[in-house]
Amino acid sequence: xxxxxxxxxxDAVRITELLCxxxxxxxxxxxxxxxxxxxxxxxxxxxxETQQLRAEASAxxxxxxxxGRSDFTLLLYNHYDVQPADPLDLWESxxxxxxxxxGKLFARGTSDNKAELAVRLAVLRALLDxxxxxxxxxxxxxxxEEEIGSANFDAIVRENAALLRADGALWEGGAARLxxxxxxxxxxxxxxxxxxxxxxxxxxxxxxxxxxxxxxxxWRLVQALASIRxxxxxxxxxxxxxxxxxxxxAERAALAxxxxxxxxxxxxxxxxxRFDDGLTGxxxxxxxxFRPTSNLAGFHSGYGGPGIKTVxxxxxxxWLDFRLVPDQEADAIFELIRAHLExxxxxxxxxxxxxxxxxxxxPLDDPFxxxxxxxxxxxxxxxxxxxxxxxxxxxxxxxxxxxxxxPGLSAPDNPFYAGSNAHAPxxxxxxxxxxPALRFTYELLxxxxxx
Amino acid sequence: xxxxxxxxxxDAVRITELLCxxxxxxxxxxxxxxxxxxxxxxxxxxxxETQQLRAEASAxxxxxxxxGRSDFTLLLYNHYDVQPADPLDLWESxxxxxxxxxGKLFARGTSDNKAELAVRLAVLRALLDxxxxxxxxxxxxxxxEEEIGSANFDAIVRENAALLRADGALWEGGAARLxxxxxxxxxxxxxxxxxxxxxxxxxxxxxxxxxxxxxxxxWRLVQALASIRxxxxxxxxxxxxxxxxxxxxAERAALAxxxxxxxxxxxxxxxxxRFDDGLTGxxxxxxxxFRPTSNLAGFHSGYGGPGIKTVxxxxxxxWLDFRLVPDQEADAIFELIRAHLExxxxxxxxxxxxxxxxxxxxPLDDPFxxxxxxxxxxxxxxxxxxxxxxxxxxxxxxxxxxxxxxPGLSAPDNPFYAGSNAHAPxxxxxxxxxxPALRFTYELLxxxxxx
Numbered sequence: 065x066x067x068x069x070x071x072x073x074x075d076a077v078r079i080t081e082l083l084c085x086x087x088x089x090x091x092x093x094x095x096x097x098x099x100x101x102x103x104x105x106x107x108x109x110x111x112x113e114t115q116q117l118r119a120e121a122s123a124x125x126x127x128x129x130x131x132g133r134s135d136f137t138l139l140l141y142n143h144y145d146v147q148p149a150d151p152l153d154l155w156e157s158x159x160x161x162x163x164x165x166x167g168k169l170f171a172r173g174t175s176d177n178k179a180e181l182a183v184r185l186a187v188l189r190a191l192l193d194x195x196x197x198x199x200x201x202x203x204x205x206x207x208x209e210e211e212i213g214s215a216n217f218d219a220i221v222r223e224n225a226a227l228l229r230a231d232g233a234l235w236e237g238g239a240a241r242l243x244x245x246x247x248x249x250x251x252x253x254x255x256x257x258x259x260x261x262x263x264x265x266x267x268x269x270x271x272x273x274x275x276x277x278x279x280x281x282x283w284r285l286v287q288a289l290a291s292i293r294x295x296x297x298x299x300x301x302x303x304x305x306x307x308x309x310x311x312x313x314a315e316r317a318a319l320a321x322x323x324x325x326x327x328x329x330x331x332x333x334x335x336x337x338r339f340d341d342g343l344t345g346x347x348x349x350x351x352x353x354f355r356p357t358s359n360l361a362g363f364h365s366g367y368g369g370p371g372i373k374t375v376x377x378x379x380x381x382x383w384l385d386f387r388l389v390p391d392q393e394a395d396a397i398f399e400l401i402r403a404h405l406e407x408x409x410x411x412x413x414x415x416x417x418x419x420x421x422x423x424x425x426x427p428l429d430d431p432f433x434x435x436x437x438x439x440x441x442x443x444x445x446x447x448x449x450x451x452x453x454x455x456x457x458x459x460x461x462x463x464x465x466x467x468x469x470x471p472g473l474s475a476p477d478n479p480f481y482a483g484s485n486a487h488a489p490x491x492x493x494x495x496x497x498x499x500p501a502l503r504f505t506y507e508l509l510x511x512x513x514x515x
Numbered sequence: 516x517x518x519x520x521x522x523x524x525x526d527a528v529r530i531t532e533l534l535c536x537x538x539x540x541x542x543x544x545x546x547x548x549x550x551x552x553x554x555x556x557x558x559x560x561x562x563x564e565t566q567q568l569r570a571e572a573s574a575x576x577x578x579x580x581x582x583g584r585s586d587f588t589l590l591l592y593n594h595y596d597v598q599p600a601d602p603l604d605l606w607e608s609x610x611x612x613x614x615x616x617x618g619k620l621f622a623r624g625t626s627d628n629k630a631e632l633a634v635r636l637a638v639l640r641a642l643l644d645x646x647x648x649x650x651x652x653x654x655x656x657x658x659x660e661e662e663i664g665s666a667n668f669d670a671i672v673r674e675n676a677a678l679l680r681a682d683g684a685l686w687e688g689g690a691a692r693l694x695x696x697x698x699x700x701x702x703x704x705x706x707x708x709x710x711x712x713x714x715x716x717x718x719x720x721x722x723x724x725x726x727x728x729x730x731x732x733x734w735r736l737v738q739a740l741a742s743i744r745x746x747x748x749x750x751x752x753x754x755x756x757x758x759x760x761x762x763x764x765a766e767r768a769a770l771a772x773x774x775x776x777x778x779x780x781x782x783x784x785x786x787x788x789r790f791d792d793g794l795t796g797x798x799x800x801x802x803x804x805f806r807p808t809s810n811l812a813g814f815h816s817g818y819g820g821p822g823i824k825t826v827x828x829x830x831x832x833x834w835l836d837f838r839l840v841p842d843q844e845a846d847a848i849f850e851l852i853r854a855h856l857e858x859x860x861x862x863x864x865x866x867x868x869x870x871x872x873x874x875x876x877x878p879l880d881d882p883f884x885x886x887x888x889x890x891x892x893x894x895x896x897x898x899x900x901x902x903x904x905x906x907x908x909x910x911x912x913x914x915x916x917x918x919x920x921x922p923g924l925s926a927p928d929n930p931f932y933a934g935s936n937a938h939a940p941x942x943x944x945x946x947x948x949x950x951p952a953l954r955f956t957y958e959l960l961x962x963x964x965x966x
Contacts (some may be wrong), residue, residue, distance in 0.1 A: 267786025
């Protein structure tokens, strides 16, 4: 196309490095205000009207907008916060000193998701340089609490719904290129319900001989948990599946086409011979996408050291996360679990809701989805991989749906790949993935402006 | 009786202090040889022929014997090792510097069971002083591994069965006086089977979204455990109860008479409103004595901190102890558990036997039992409290039964009381309990010699 993508790449990498020097770890409340100010300055630098939005006690979300040539309003979402860097001793270079090695840029936050923010910014600069205006109206919100669950983001969106109204949204991105070369699009994410169960049976740990006559906290918790889920993984809580909407035939077909060849790689990483029920291929990924989970993230009680300690533990606790699919509602599911425990005679098991996110997806046949996919396929020269519902969770998606009603997706504008070590030591992007991300973003903005 | 018990009390306290200055912590392999040598010297001091017995790699057991006037041979059992002293900061005086405060002698090992050893020694000295000979043959074995499960003691007894043969045995003691003034006799102890269950489902912890398609170690372990035991505490392992011999009417009656008034105190300590099934009185203590337990001493897997971590844990482990009643055999029960897991489809749950002790008791109508009880009641002026089967475990009892066939019991020759803090900080004996322990021991030896 003759456009100066090399300059855009240099721009994007430089902005990524600038952002990644900020240790904006939300879990540690580190450098959040400084990074918000930096992001606001970068947006102001491309002529955005900016402000910082907050809900009570939240880290600031940076908001900016700039009018463009056409009436189409595009809403961009990013987050400037990152995961903690520890364990530090596993990093080969300092996590907050961006370092290029072997064609890769290493730093905490590169792939999740400061490089995507930088790609979008570099494209906006290039468009303004070339044409003096943007092809579409752009609204951009960059929050600072994504890595701790976006707990305040829903309130921010609700309170600023009029400001944020748009015709289409790009969420945090998928991968610019899958291993087979296809661009990666995701239209929805599972919800989440985090529950802690606690049993306190005794005032103090006791001699284990007393188990003959006194209640056992860990046994009560084992039995409460066993009542919640069958051996085959089916949740036994009455009503749990009532709101589940099965995938449409079109979603099934898209998912089958999206299924790539990571299957062997994933089995190897997990060290397993087979997935549950021996599933493979499309059936496996359909299960991963459309089955709500009931994960037991932790269980702790009593002794856990070498040898023997004959103790009757006073207390036991379990940490669960349920990943929900449309149209399961986290709060409603929590009440079903509470009712289940009560009905099954486990009123001694205390349930606490630690977190809740609603599942949400944009329909496969939404016109905005179609336009994004068309651009991605034109730029890439490959059919897109379209995931109707991803197995992971992105709480902001439900906020956008519920308060703005805006169709959105995760687009291939992120120089991320499966080996990026997001959330892990030695997080990085491959420099070769920056240009495809830029090309897609540039062409999408032009296409949306000319429609 | 005019005998000089004050001198015996001084002797016993001085010997207790001497023994308690040795930090003979078997779990830490501390001072075991030194303490064995000291015990051997003390036995030699009352004219015993002594030697040290060992099984492979064991701490030495001190053995001594001295012939007496009658043909009756009495076997005494003690241990010179003690529990670790930590947490040290909860002690009000140094654990290995015996200290008298408020009529109590504080030191690790006083009540369990160096004072009992000292009482027996003081009585033997007094008898030799008075009569120049002992009324009965006395054999005495003092091991150094009781607090770590007497793992080598069975081999020592088996290999030295001819040496140890006797007509009656006094095991480690009960209490010289219960709160209501009665002397305390125990005729048997539960056995024990310690099992660790491990599930390793994945090579590494994984993102919790993968729970939709990959196996979960903690759920597998929860379900394996739930298969082992019903909600009402009944063990579901086929054959588990087959060998259980219910208590005889005489044992039930003895147990009902033995039941003292600790019930309210115990409920208060445990912080519970009621015991299992609302049991009280004789029914409660019969459950405590004669019901085998299936205790879950520990369960650990995955996350256990504040807030949320959405992890699919790679592994999960549980620590169980089963307290067994006659005639359950620990090794056989372990095989039943393995077979149960296999049959129920839990071949991914690895069972490891961490320890095994056989339950054993001396019959209530054994003539040796009768003689001991008669002496105890005569000395004390109160009916004895006779426990046919104690809820705790004393592995040596089965070794004596299996290899020597000698009837035995825990006698009221121990200056121990319920508040002694055995195994806990500030372990102590009340000095007022030494004399009743001495009186009983003195009169028992004379009675056995004159029969």
